[in-house]
Amino acid sequence: MRHSIPTDCIAWLASCEIARADALTLPGPSFAAIVTLGTIAIAGLFMAFLQQRRAAAALARARFFEHHEVMTGLFNRPHFLDVLRGAMTRRRPHEHIAVFAIDLEGVRDVNDLLGNAAGDTIIRLTARALERVSGSNAIVARLSGDNFAVARLGLRNVQDAASFAATLLEAISQPQRLNGHEVMLSARIGVALAPGDSEEAAHLLKAAGLALDRACLGTGSGFTLFEKSFERALQERRELEVKIRETLEKGGFDLHFQPLFRAGSNRLAGFEALLRMPDGQGGFIPPVKFIPVAEEMGLIVEIGDWVLRRACMLAAHWPDHLSIAVNLSPAQFSAGHMSRRVRDALGESGLRADRLELEITEGLILKDDASILGELRTLKALGVAIVLDDFGTGYSSLSYLWKFPFDKIKIDRSFTDALDGEDRQVVEVLQAIMSLGRSLRLRITAEGVETGAQASFLKSLGCDEVQGYYFGRPMPVDQVALTILADAARALSDATASAPAARLAAAG
Ligand code: C2E
Ligand code: CA
Ligand code: CA
Numbered sequence: 001m002r003h004s005i006p007t008d009c010i011a012w013l014a015s016c017e018i019a020r021a022d023a024l025t026l027p028g029p030s031f032a033a034i035v036t037l038g039t040i041a042i043a044g045l046f047m048a049f050l051q052q053r054r055a056a057a058a059l060a061r062a063r064f065f066e067h068h069e070v071m072t073g074l075f076n077r078p079h080f081l082d083v084l085r086g087a088m089t090r091r092r093p094h095e096h097i098a099v100f101a102i103d104l105e106g107v108r109d110v111n112d113l114l115g116n117a118a119g120d121t122i123i124r125l126t127a128r129a130l131e132r133v134s135g136s137n138a139i140v141a142r143l144s145g146d147n148f149a150v151a152r153l154g155l156r157n158v159q160d161a162a163s164f165a166a167t168l169l170e171a172i173s174q175p176q177r178l179n180g181h182e183v184m185l186s187a188r189i190g191v192a193l194a195p196g197d198s199e200e201a202a203h204l205l206k207a208a209g210l211a212l213d214r215a216c217l218g219t220g221s222g223f224t225l226f227e228k229s230f231e232r233a234l235q236e237r238r239e240l241e242v243k244i245r246e247t248l249e250k251g252g253f254d255l256h257f258q259p260l261f262r263a264g265s266n267r268l269a270g271f272e273a274l275l276r277m278p279d280g281q282g283g284f285i286p287p288v289k290f291i292p293v294a295e296e297m298g299l300i301v302e303i304g305d306w307v308l309r310r311a312c313m314l315a316a317h318w319p320d321h322l323s324i325a326v327n328l329s330p331a332q333f334s335a336g337h338m339s340r341r342v343r344d345a346l347g348e349s350g351l352r353a354d355r356l357e358l359e360i361t362e363g364l365i366l367k368d369d370a371s372i373l374g375e376l377r378t379l380k381a382l383g384v385a386i387v388l389d390d391f392g393t394g395y396s397s398l399s400y401l402w403k404f405p406f407d408k409i410k411i412d413r414s415f416t417d418a419l420d421g422e423d424r425q426v427v428e429v430l431q432a433i434m435s436l437g438r439s440l441r442l443r444i445t446a447e448g449v450e451t452g453a454q455a456s457f458l459k460s461l462g463c464d465e466v467q468g469y470y471f472g473r474p475m476p477v478d479q480v481a482l483t484i485l486a487d488a489a490r491a492l493s494d495a496t497a498s499a500p501a502a503r504l505a506a507a508g
Helices: 007-025 031-067 077-090 107-114 116-134 158-172 201-217 228-250 287-297 300-315 330-334 338-349 362-366 370-382 397-403 413-418 425-439 452-461 477-507
Strands: 096-105 138-144 147-155 176-178 181-183 186-194 222-225 254-262 268-278 323-327 356-360 385-391 408-411 443-446
Touching: 031 077, 077 096, 077 138, 077 147, 077 201, 096 116, 096 158, 096 201, 107 116, 107 181, 116 138, 116 147, 116 158, 116 176, 147 158, 158 186, 158 222, 186 201, 201 222, 201 228, 228 268, 228 287, 254 300, 254 477, 268 287, 268 300, 268 477, 287 300, 300 323, 300 330, 300 338, 323 385, 330 338, 330 362, 338 356, 338 370, 362 370, 362 385, 362 397, 370 385, 408 425, 413 425, 425 443, 425 452
Parallel strands: 186 222, 268 323, 323 356, 356 385, 385 408, 408 443
Antiparallel strands: 096 147, 096 186, 138 147, 176 181, 254 268
16 A cells, blocks of 8 residues: 655745745744744754664663573573572472483584684584473583583482483484584483582582593493592592692602513513602502593603603613613693603613613504604614503404504513413414514514413413513512522623533534
């Protein structure tokens, strides 16, 4: 429908125009001025109205983001806890509330392969999926990066919580299409329940986080229910961290040395330096317990430097046919300058490079990092020997032998142990390793030799060196001299015993 302007309205407008023209010639407060002032006043009022609306919208937005997370619009951590707190106070006695701490797996791959915008999209899609499956009787939050939390109210029991965790996992792992690619995430979930695990919101979320840490130790998707022992483990872990830091600051670490013998001649070949951390009660905290923690704390670099320098310094005073083996953590390589650290330790101590053996594990080679392989080559060029430790424990150990020209492999203790068992396959595997080692011109050490029977069998297979409690336990430095002397005495008596026979042979 067309609107026509009424004729009386046109007449009125025309009269206004005339009045405006007249006003220009009239003295005093003119009509034009009144009209202009009126227009300004209306415009001012309109502007003020607009500003007020904008301010109100900005305030509402600010209020929203006080409680919500920017990218997904889900609750943020403080608001999640506030709402959860409220829900927990209203919880009826027979009801359970479960908190699910969720860690997405695969977002980094999406970022790397499809770009950060795609990573953001997949996080938003996951947020919507979590909201959808959680329904109205739940609180959903994004805590950080790819960490979410869901609190589900009104559950009957722990089975309900477990089946909801499975529902969340399934929702997260639904394939999504992004930029023409099909993307599938997985997740790990930690679950904690009120009232059993905690009756306080922040503590319940923390408990779910601890359960999540456990879930993350496994592989693939999955969920873990909180157990009280997780808190004890965390407490022990904190105490161990404090002890490690204190031991380092006080110079309390020590080295023990375990002898290695040449299989053919039974002569001492050298020692392996093994780190010792006093437990404060006359014993030691096992390295397998504290070294991974020192690695995670980033302290293994400093500790490892100390081990290297101390081992080289002591070995420089031993007879110069004896070697010293030092274990290196992958973290020491990641920190960089490994070859410079080794060069410095050799320079400071005056130890000949070919007397130092560096033991690394396949984890380092597995990284397939060009800079690490470069460092290993530089180290080899210095003249130190590179040893592959714990050989045979990994997934595809044989392939590592082609990646880097090792000087020696140390067959893991588990093979030596298995010799006492029923499984005859271990013998075939050992034979295969020996022949491979020979064709690659690698020296082979068998470790963990505890009995004479194991020792003679390993020698018969063709091991070059043997190490284990049967030959000598790790010992403090003051016993090293005795072991060296005992070896020299044995060598002397062997020589004198064989001398008459040699003379007879020569005379004959
Ligand atoms: P590893 O390098 O395989 O060291 C051999 C471990 O086996 C040592 O345990 C040693 O005491 C033990 N062992 C030796 N012979 C026998 C035997 O006949 N029977 C049995 N049952 N055990 C034997 P330790 O000293 O507890 O060291 C454990 C691990 O800690 C080492 O395994 C190594 O991976 C790590 N480690 C030790 N010192 C250092 C270090 O200075 N730096 C780094 N990065 N790791 C170290
Ligand atoms: Ca070792
Ligand atoms: Ca080993």
